[in-house]
Amino acid sequence: MTASRSIVIERRLAYPPDRVWRALTEGALIAQWLMANDFRAEVGHRFTFKAKPMGDWDGTVQCEVLACELHRLLRYSWVGGVASNQTYGSRLDSTVTFTLTPVEGGTHLKMEHAGFRSPQNDAAYDAMGSGWGRIAQGIERVLATL
Template sequence: MTQQSSETQAISVEKVLPYAPDRVWRTLTDSAMLARWLMPNDFVAEVGHRFTFKTRPMGGWDGVVHCEVLVCDPPRLLRYSWKGGSDDNPKYGSRLDSVVTWTLTARDGGTLLRMEHAGFRLPGNRFAFDAMKPGWERVLDSIAQVTAEAD
């Protein structure tokens, strides 16, 4: 019998954006804007709403991330579950059952945007953790660009 580790890891990134929290919130919660900086989706900013992100399949995983809005406190806090992967996907790691939290804090001349993606179980989710850590860092730059381009 193989013993699984119960260690979990989280990815945390933050960036100060030169926009008001309401404007950044819109970038995070408008489905069309969200698709521009992350993935196609059917997101609605309502607690309990179940939605999906869709990306390229990998191995046994169909490329669908299943999510549910857990907390929605505009324009300060957004939290949703993030579940994907496949139980029979050894090359790309095991099924991921995690939570993404966005925190917006007003700062002089802008907003401190912080993202935490928690619940990576190691070693099983090592592939996802290693792939997503630099990806989330780039996502904050994309959020800044999409926010800048919004009217």
């Protein structure tokens, strides 16, 4: 049986949930902290992210909105990479979930990227572990401009 790991990032943000929601669900804003995309906050919407190509992988991440509860929860699939890449860019079939909880003075944001299989996704897990931390800082920068 293959083990599965998750990356979890939590932040207390000094912004209300509706403002955080905008940063997570408006395509132009997502592009500022993550990647170019064609995202829409609608369950069933299929969209893509474009990352830097690596090896045989063209850099496209195929996604689908799995859950969308206004100002509270956003979950989408995250599928990318190719089987021929043995390290970064290896096939990854995972999910990303953002949970927003109102707290005094702002919002508690929890992000979980789940489904990293070991050993085939170890390189992606290591790279994205620190990457999601930087991305969370990017979300905060975008929030400061809204």
